[in-house]
Amino acid sequence: MNDNESAHRYEIGQTVRLSRGFGYAKNASAGYEIIALLPSNGAHYQYRLRNSEENFERVAAENEMTLRN
Numbered sequence: 834m835n836d837n838e839s840a841h842r843y844e845i846g847q848t849v850r851l852s853r854g855f856g857y858a859k860n861a862s863a864g865y866e867i868i869a870l871l872p873s874n875g876a877h878y879q880y881r882l883r884n885s886e887e888n889f890e891r892v893a894a895e896n897e898m899t900l901r902n
Contacts, residue, residue, distance in 0.1 A: 841870050841878045842895050849882070849898040851891075864901050865891065 843849060848864040868890065869881035877894035884891075 841880070843867055843880060843898070843900065845870060848901045849880075849893075850901045851882075851893060852897050852899065865893075865898075 845867050847867050849867060850863070851865065863884050863886070865882035865884050867880050868883050871879035871881060871892065873879065874894055877896045879892055879894050880898070882891045882893055882898075
């Protein structure tokens with residue numbers, strides 16, 4: 834694990850929810866699996882996310898998500 838990966842709050846394989854306040858109202862309660870750790874956008878680390886019901890991947894910042902229980 835490199836320094837970039839250790840600074841991320843979440844890990845690959847975890848499932849998160851997206852916060853409604855960031856334009857994700859329609860699918861905010863859906864679970865998204867983290868499939869990649871991405872660099873910071875200048876303020877927050879970013880993640881590549883995948884939901885099995887969507888035909889595309891998303892990129893979201895740490896402040897736009899919460900861990901799904």
